[in-house]
Each structure stands twice: as C-alpha cells, then as structure tokens.
Amino acid sequence: MPATRLEVKGLSAGYGPTRIIDHMSFEVLPGGRLSVLGRNGVGKTTLLASLMGLTTHHGGKVFLGEADLTDTKASTRAQRGLGYVPQTRDIFRSLTVEENLVAGLKGRGREALEEVYVMFPRLAERRRHFGTQLSGGEQQMLSLARTLLGRPSVLLLDEPLEGLAPVICDQIMEIITALASSGEMTIVLVEQQIERALRFADHVMVVERGKAVWSGECAHLRDAPKMVERLLGVGVH
Numbered sequence: 176m177p178a179t180r181l182e183v184k185g186l187s188a189g190y191g192p193t194r195i196i197d198h199m200s201f202e203v204l205p206g207g208r209l210s211v212l213g214r215n216g217v218g219k220t221t222l223l224a225s226l227m228g229l230t231t232h233h234g235g236k237v238f239l240g241e242a243d244l245t246d247t248k249a250s251t252r253a254q255r256g257l258g259y260v261p262q263t264r265d266i267f268r269s270l271t272v273e274e275n276l277v278a279g280l281k282g283r284g285r286e287a288l289e290e291v292y293v294m295f296p297r298l299a300e301r302r303r304h305f306g307t308q309l310s311g312g313e314q315q316m317l318s319l320a321r322t323l324l325g326r327p328s329v330l331l332l333d334e335p336l337e338g339l340a341p342v343i344c345d346q347i348m349e350i351i352t353a354l355a356s357s358g359e360m361t362i363v364l365v366e367q368q369i370e371r372a373l374r375f376a377d378h379v380m381v382v383e384r385g386k387a388v389w390s391g392e393c394a395h396l397r398d399a400p401k402m403v404e405r406l407l408g409v410g411v412h
C-alpha cells in the first residue's frame with residue numbers, strides 16, 4: 176500500500192464518559208513524519224488508541240486518504256491500512272518469534288516473513304525463541320515487525336524506545352527512519368525522547384491535557400530550546 180494522508184478533524188475521545196482527547200485536529204501528508212510530544216498523562220497514548228478506534232468516540236472525524244474511518248472498528252481500520260504498535264508491545268509471549276509473525280501474516284504467504292527477517296536480522300536469529308525469552312528491544316522489534324507484515328500505509332508508534340538501551344534505540348530509530356524514507360508509509364511517532372523524536376520527524380505536535388497546544392516544523396522547536404522547556408518542562412540540546 177502506498178503512503179496515505181491521515182487527517183483528524185475535531186476529534187474528541189476517551190474512556191466511557193471521560194473525555195481525554197479534546198477537539199484535536201491535524202493532518203499528516205502521505206509519507207510525512209509527525210512526532211507527538213507531551214508530558215506524562217496528557218493523552219498521547221489515548222490519541223493513538225482513538226485513531227485506531229479503541230476508545231470511546233465523543234466527536235470529530237478520522238480520515239485515511241479520502242476514506243472516513245470514524246465509524247469503523249479497529250479491525251476495519253487495520254484492513255484499510257492503519258498499523259498500530261502499542262506501548263505495551265503486543266506480542267504473544269507463549270509463542271515463538273516465528274509463530275508471532277505468522278499470526279501477523281493475515282492472508283499473506285509465508286515468504287513475506289523473509290521481508291521482515293531482512294529488516295530485523297535479530298528476529299531471524301531468534302525465530303525459534305519464545306516471546307518470554309526476548310529482551311525488551313527484541314520484543315519491540317517483534318511487535319513492529321508483526322504490524323509491518325500487514326503493510327500499513329499509516330503507522331502509529333507509541334513510545335517504541337521506552338526502557339531500551341541507547342544502542343537498541345539507535346537500531347529501532349534507524350529502522351523507523353528507513354521505513355519513512357522509503358516513502359511507503361506515513362508515520363506518527365509518540366515519543367518521550369525529545370531529541371530523537373525531533374530528529375526523526377518533519378512536523379511535531381505538542382499535547383497538553385488532550386489538546387494540541389503547539390504544532391509546526393521540527394526545525395522550529397530544535398532551534399528554540401526555551402520554548403521546548405516551556406512546553407515540555409525539559410531541556411533539549
């Protein structure tokens with residue numbers, strides 16, 4: 176699937192009657208890279224889950240290209256090209272790496288596994304290992320690889336670097352950057368590592384209490400450490 180535009184118009188969503196995402200609007204162009212930043216608990220995970228149709232919808236619209244996905248369920252959104260890698264690294268821990276990947280094939284032939292083994296040589300080496308035997312980085316790679324097997328046109332990544340050693344973060348960012356550079360995927364990245372997130376993306380959106388309080392080009396924030404400190408409460412070098 177070629178990269179697709181993601182458009183969000185006035186989205187409000189949450190858990191039952193509790194509204195967490197409050198009237199958010201943004202657009203990511205085909206092949207674009209958006210980083211979503213914000214302090215803890217401001218609603219970044221809820222935003223991605225809402226794009227995937229996993230929360231209670233309170234209002235607004237979500238478009239993938241021209242298709243209005245607002246009233247569709249998560250499985251339909253996945254079929255239409257939305258790929259979601261949750262913060263919880265959804266893998267089956269009692270299955271092997273290969274069995275996990277086969278579960279992600281969704282009708283594609285087994286030869287598709289080779290595509291991800293080329294991208295993630297570490298998973299190829301560990302193909303007979305169980306989920307429980309994998310390191311955090313390997314679990315993250317497996318979760319990402321399984322989603323990629325569905326050939327998403329828009330990829331939603333929730334804190335893929337959380338808890339990983341810097342060298343593994345480098346590897347994951349290299350893979351994500353290569354995916355973005357291929358032009359085949361539009362990527363929305365939620366990340367706490369601000370410098371890496373700003374280096375990766377072209378645009379950035381800062382969230383506070385479920386609202387987008389700042390959005391613009393990454394270069395703008397990279398050159399404005401005082402503004403980063405004001406928005407996010409931390410320094411950037």
Ligand SMILES: Nc1ncnc2c1ncn2[C@@H]1O[C@H](COP(=O)(O)OP(=O)(O)OP(=O)(O)O)[C@@H](O)[C@H]1O
Pocket residue numbers: 190195213214215216217218219220221222
């Ligand atoms: N399943 C849930 N049911 C009810 N409230 C929830 C649920 N998940 C999250 N929340 C609440 O929604 C708010 C936003 O949480 P969310 O996880 O989206 O923030 P976040 O910005 O991703 O935080 P972090 O950076 O710590 O991951 C928080 O107040 C949280 O307590």
